[in-house]
Amino acid sequence: MLILGLETSCDETAAAVVANGRLVLSSVVASQTELHAEYAGVVPELASRAHAERVLPIVRGALESAGVGLGMIDAVAVGNRPGLIGSLLVGVAAAKALAWSLGKPLIGVDHVHAHLYAGALAEDEAETSPDGLGTSLFPALGLVVSGGHTSLYELDSWLNPRRLGATIDDAMGEAFDKAATILGLPYPGGPNLDRLASEPGANERAVDFPVSRLGRESLDFSFSGLKTSMLYAVHGVPGERSGGPAPPPLTAERRRDLAASFQRAACAAAVLKIERAVEVAGQRGVRYRALLTGGGVTANSRLRQELAQVAARRGLPLVIPPVAWCVDNAAMIAGLAGERLRCGRADDLSLQAVPTTAV
Numbered sequence: 001m002l003i004l005g006l007e008t009s010c011d012e013t014a015a016a017v018v019a020n021g022r023l024v025l026s027s028v029v030a031s032q033t034e035l036h037a038e039y040a041g042v043v044p045e046l047a048s049r050a051h052a053e054r055v056l057p058i059v060r061g062a063l064e065s066a067g068v069g070l071g072m073i074d075a076v077a078v079g080n081r082p083g084l085i086g087s088l089l090v091g092v093a094a095a096k097a098l099a100w101s102l103g104k105p106l107i108g109v110d111h112v113h114a115h116l117y118a119g120a121l122a123e124d125e126a127e128t129s130p131d132g133l134g135t136s137l138f139p140a141l142g143l144v145v146s147g148g149h150t151s152l153y154e155l156d157s158w159l160n161p162r163r164l165g166a167t168i169d170d171a172m173g174e175a176f177d178k179a180a181t182i183l184g185l186p187y188p189g190g191p192n193l194d195r196l197a198s199e200p201g202a203n204e205r206a207v208d209f210p211v212s213r214l215g216r217e218s219l220d221f222s223f224s225g226l227k228t229s230m231l232y233a234v235h236g237v238p239g240e241r242s243g244g245p246a247p248p249p250l251t252a253e254r255r256r257d258l259a260a261s262f263q264r265a266a267c268a269a270a271v272l273k274i275e276r277a278v279e280v281a282g283q284r285g286v287r288y289r290a291l292l293t294g295g296g297v298t299a300n301s302r303l304r305q306e307l308a309q310v311a312a313r314r315g316l317p318l319v320i321p322p323v324a325w326c327v328d329n330a331a332m333i334a335g336l337a338g339e340r341l342r343c344g345r346a347d348d349l350s351l352q353a354v355p356t357t358a359v
């Protein structure tokens with residue numbers, strides 16, 4: 001079963017061909033980074049125009065790279081939520097047109113849930129054995145950390161995520177991007193901050209940035225305090241409290257230390273909530289059998305290490321995508337659509353683009 005997936009929810013135009021929901025035959029991503037760099041953030045109107053120009057060439061590229069013709073496609077999938085509405089509409093319209101003209105099923109996929117599925121994909125047929133990843137993963141704890149979303153889920157199947165908590169302000173990736181901008185790093189900030197924090201000699205204890213806990217049992221996240229602390233560490237505290245000493249000059253060494261200290265606190269917040277979620281589930285008599293992770297920030301070198309450590313401490317197999325599939329891509333859309341199709345959950349041409357996530 002071959003599924004063509006489309007993804008246009010934010011600033012990546014992507015298409016992929018996935019076989020049997022697991023094997024990635026092609027995954028093509030056209031990033032719009034250069035288009036939005038001068039604004040240090042995604043400009044929705046520019047994004048949707050770029051999607052409209054690129055979507056068909058990208059689909060053609062994905063088919064060519066997979067070595068399949070349109071006639072061989074069994075279903076067309078699209079990330080139809082959540083995202084920028086103008087951007088989503090381009091992908092949804094293109095997917096509808098393709099599905100209708102081919103007479104094949106159309107499958108809408110929640111982009112955030114698809115991030116959790118990315119770790120189940122493989123490029124090598126040997127890794128897609130039916131018993132490789134399956135029901136033995138569930139119930140699972142899921143963590144999505146991206147530029148737009150930061151959420152914890154409990155899943156009893158790939159298609160049944162229940163949200164346990166989410167950020168009450170900034171998403172984790174958004175906090176990385178803003179902290180990077182404060183440090184004067186080029187857009188997109190997350191990967192650049194990661195690189196700076198990984199430089200030899202970076203002192204992650206130079207600044208004791210706050211790790212948000214919220215309520216004692218809360219599984220929500222908050223990153224805006226951490227971001228503001230970075231602002232104050234660089235520019236000083238504004239207003240009436242500003243009688244104190246000026247912040248140290250922003251030397252190359254100080255920037256590196258601030259990046260490492262920020263990254264340490266941000267990762268600690270994510271790990272803390274995972275530990276808490278496992279404990280809260282235990283009190284309900286639920287024992288997770290795997291930790292599923294995904295989203296752009298799971299590309300972060302430190303977070304990857306810490307996720308491996310917390311999963312090992314808790315005796316949970318860690319399902320984490322390779323770096324290329326952490327960030328937005330269409331393979332995860334086509335993959336999760338395979339699960340939907342298998343369970344008879346295809347959509348029809350009334351499928352809508354929706355700015356919010358399903359759960």
Ligand code: KG4
Nearest residue numbers: 146147148173190194296297299300327328
């Ligand atoms: O999943 P994604 O591509 O888009 C959304 O669905 O939001 O995530 C993009 C986010 C951006 O905020 C980006 O800075 C962040 O993921 N990111 C990283 C790293 N690579 C991407 N953050 C920290 N370290 C990285 N290595």
Ligand code: ZN
Nearest residue numbers: 146296327328
């Ligand atoms: Zn995403």
